[in-house]
Amino acid sequence: MELHHPYRSRRISMAVALALLMPVAAWGQPLAGNEAGVAGAGAAQGDPETAPAAEQAPTSSGDASTTNLGTVMVTANKRSERLQDVPMAVSAVSGSDLQRQSARSFSDYASRVPGLNIVSQGPGQTQLTLRGVTSGANTPNATVGTYIDDTPYGSSTVYSAGSVLTPDIDPDDLERIEVLRGPQGTLYGSNTLGGLLKFVTVKPDSTAVAGRLSVGASSVSGGEGGMDSHAMFNVPLIKDALALRVNAYARHDPGYIDNVATGEKDVNDAEVRGGRAQLMWTPSEAFSLRLSALAQNLHGKALANGGVDVDPLTLKPLYGDLKQSRAPGTGNFGVRYRLYDASINADFGWSQFVSVSSYSTLDRQANPDATVAYGPIVNPALGLDNGGYSINGPVTLGKFTQELRLQSRADQVLEWRAGVFYTREHTTNQQDVLSFDATTGEPIALPFTLGHIAVGPATFTEWAGYGDITWHATSQFSLLLGARYTHDRTTFNQSGTGILVGDSDFTIKGSDSPTTFLLNPSFKFSDDLMAYVRIASGYRPGGPNVGVPPGLGAPETFGPDKLVSYELGLKSTMLDKRMTFDVAAFYIDWDKIQLTSFAGGFSFLGNGGKARSQGVEASWQYAAAPGLVLSANATWTDAELTADTPPGLYGYKGDALPWVPKWNAHVGIDYDFPLAGAWSGFVGGSYSHVGERKTDFQAVPGPRFDAPGYNGVDLRAGVNIANWTLKAYVKNLTDDRGISSMASETTDPLGSPFGVVYVTPRTVGLSASVSF
Numbered sequence: 001m002e003l004h005h006p007y008r009s010r011r012i013s014m015a016v017a018l019a020l021l022m023p024v025a026a027w028g029q030p031l032a033g034n035e036a037g038v039a040g041a042g043a044a045q046g047d048p049e050t051a052p053a054a055e056q057a058p059t060s061s062g063d064a065s066t067t068n069l070g071t072v073m074v075t076a077n078k079r080s081e082r083l084q085d086v087p088m089a090v091s092a093v094s095g096s097d098l099q100r101q102s103a104r105s106f107s108d109y110a111s112r113v114p115g116l117n118i119v120s121q122g123p124g125q126t127q128l129t130l131r132g133v134t135s136g137a138n139t140p141n142a143t144v145g146t147y148i149d150d151t152p153y154g155s156s157t158v159y160s161a162g163s164v165l166t167p168d169i170d171p172d173d174l175e176r177i178e179v180l181r182g183p184q185g186t187l188y189g190s191n192t193l194g195g196l197l198k199f200v201t202v203k204p205d206s207t208a209v210a211g212r213l214s215v216g217a218s219s220v221s222g223g224e225g226g227m228d229s230h231a232m233f234n235v236p237l238i239k240d241a242l243a244l245r246v247n248a249y250a251r252h253d254p255g256y257i258d259n260v261a262t263g264e265k266d267v268n269d270a271e272v273r274g275g276r277a278q279l280m281w282t283p284s285e286a287f288s289l290r291l292s293a294l295a296q297n298l299h300g301k302a303l304a305n306g307g308v309d310v311d312p313l314t315l316k317p318l319y320g321d322l323k324q325s326r327a328p329g330t331g332n333f334g335v336r337y338r339l340y341d342a343s344i345n346a347d348f349g350w351s352q353f354v355s356v357s358s359y360s361t362l363d364r365q366a367n368p369d370a371t372v373a374y375g376p377i378v379n380p381a382l383g384l385d386n387g388g389y390s391i392n393g394p395v396t397l398g399k400f401t402q403e404l405r406l407q408s409r410a411d412q413v414l415e416w417r418a419g420v421f422y423t424r425e426h427t428t429n430q431q432d433v434l435s436f437d438a439t440t441g442e443p444i445a446l447p448f449t450l451g452h453i454a455v456g457p458a459t460f461t462e463w464a465g466y467g468d469i470t471w472h473a474t475s476q477f478s479l480l481l482g483a484r485y486t487h488d489r490t491t492f493n494q495s496g497t498g499i500l501v502g503d504s505d506f507t508i509k510g511s512d513s514p515t516t517f518l519l520n521p522s523f524k525f526s527d528d529l530m531a532y533v534r535i536a537s538g539y540r541p542g543g544p545n546v547g548v549p550p551g552l553g554a555p556e557t558f559g560p561d562k563l564v565s566y567e568l569g570l571k572s573t574m575l576d577k578r579m580t581f582d583v584a585a586f587y588i589d590w591d592k593i594q595l596t597s598f599a600g601g602f603s604f605l606g607n608g609g610k611a612r613s614q615g616v617e618a619s620w621q622y623a624a625a626p627g628l629v630l631s632a633n634a635t636w637t638d639a640e641l642t643a644d645t646p647p648g649l650y651g652y653k654g655d656a657l658p659w660v661p662k663w664n665a666h667v668g669i670d671y672d673f674p675l676a677g678a679w680s681g682f683v684g685g686s687y688s689h690v691g692e693r694k695t696d697f698q699a700v701p702g703p704r705f706d707a708p709g710y711n712g713v714d715l716r717a718g719v720n721i722a723n724w725t726l727k728a729y730v731k732n733l734t735d736d737r738g739i740s741s742m743a744s745e746t747t748d749p750l751g752s753p754f755g756v757v758y759v760t761p762r763t764v765g766l767s768a769s770v771s772f
Helices: 042-043 093-098 105-114 369-382
Strands: 091-095 116-122 126-130 146-147 176-179 197-200 210-220 225-238 242-253 270-286 287-300 308-310 332-348 353-364 387-392 393-407 412-438 451-473 477-497 504-512 515-526 529-540 561-574 579-591 594-599 603-607 610-626 629-640 664-674 679-690 712-720 726-730 739-742 754-760 761-772
Touching: 091 093, 091 105, 105 116, 105 126, 105 664, 105 679, 126 146, 225 761, 369 387, 594 629
Parallel strands: 146 197
Antiparallel strands: 091 176, 116 126, 116 739, 176 197, 210 225, 210 761, 225 242, 242 270, 270 287, 287 332, 308 754, 332 353, 353 393, 387 412, 393 412, 412 451, 451 477, 477 504, 477 515, 515 529, 529 561, 561 579, 579 610, 594 603, 610 629, 629 664, 664 679, 679 712, 712 726, 726 761, 739 754
């Protein structure tokens, strides 16, 4: 029997001649002038806690007098610096733009980032993919890291559904969202094979009281209505020294899927509640302490039950548009995020010291319907006429992290950084097969246990040391060299009982010591034109195998998978900051891929197969006239296996990697214009395209299915009246049924029905907000 575990489931030539002819100047000698690409001493020290907010945020498109794109500041390299000066592919979506487009989740802004794709099984169950680095919806562990400010959030292991339970934080009151494309294994560590997504919060302001309130209503085509409310309040407690910032929100995300088995309507609605509090103490310009707490709860009574039932060959719904058939009493899904962190920044003049401490928890409850999978097998064996089955699967994660970093000023000939990192995770993951009457939902008492597996407790610890040196050989040429050494250890216990899984109780230990590296030369033709080469590596931790009792032929442990990326990029700002154009070409070698295989009816992890991903990303933005901003991006990705998958999985050399479209594209326009008196208006819209994708590799011989490409059109318009904003919007104007994920609901990976999760149908909304 196979239980549903959390992970159900040539080279671009870059010949670079580095003419390193200049002798190394004295250690710590400042560069002449300010030609290292850093604006001012505060930026040179790179303290994102104390840098002025105006320097950290891109210019808002909400200003009718805007004639250029402003200066975008990011912390991608753990320093505050101009986006134009970062020698790698980074995208930044500002908080004002997120508010403008009424963003609520990844699906609202993913298309704005070149190379970013999502595979979603519903709210709170989203896998992020960058540059095609994925082995599919069954990927057990995340290939894209997630940070909230300087704190990693989410699991580094396979024991708590780390690839799916990506924290989809409500983006209200954010400074911006940064997406770092390409492996970040040196500076950020494990689980950043494809890149990193970072939520950058707005820091407390000790100079002025400020606040914002907003309310909104929405309606989904074929579904119900939704509501949302957001509040933010910032207050100085000690003028210029101590401030508190609090934001809170509550949302009802409307449902739109009907359950034909129970007669319930709009079953896939969700309730989201959360907030964040930050206390920041800045007794001097040389020191800051920030304490932060974040909480978010998401719950839905049917979110664990996938989407709509379809025929996998035709993709036609079996019961009608936006309809499913699920047993009563199943489908409950809830996830709770908690994060507590403290960060210290101390400026010694010659260097800066940073300490970041955090403790986070994640709790998931899920009870998906498994009647279609197990009913045909179990009911005849037990003599039941109408037995229904579900899998109760709570997951808990507790994670402590500590990072200490010392780094030089950024305006030195030899710029350096050194740091240490420690994390400890404790995970439990339980799965119980429950029985009930498939018509009424009433429990059926059986004289034996059907199936129980306790995955964990699993304890994961990691120590890492990292460092890099940047040689600013001239005012134009720089060379960055970096490395990171990691040692991790995992202790994992699993027990099981029941007629479907048998009895087992075992403990396995595993450890790894991977090393990652970075070579990153760059050349500035001017302050606004830079070319760079980036050769970087990344990895994911291995560990003890989950799910398979010893003696069934599965390895006791699996190793880390690793990749090396080769990137060539050009970044430019033109026309007096009215236009930006960035382009990057990449080639990625991925080895020892962690893949799900099968033994004795159990799924397990092994290392096998190789893959490569190559592509080109381009993004463009243009302030065409006062208040008018045009934008576009496009991505071509060719990701495929370069060796067959191991036995137990049917993927062959040349097969496309799952859920990776060849083409992604996005075009946007925003226009702000003055009206009479204190009134102004704005309108905007966007078009996005996600290309056709292959679904997951199969566990049995047979064809893989195609998920068709789809398009999205969003429109928005509003007016500003003094400090009030009134807005209307339409998302998915054409009501496209874009497929976000699909998989068989039976024990046969090719068997009908398939559960398909669509992008949200056409949504119309109104909102009002006031700032003070």
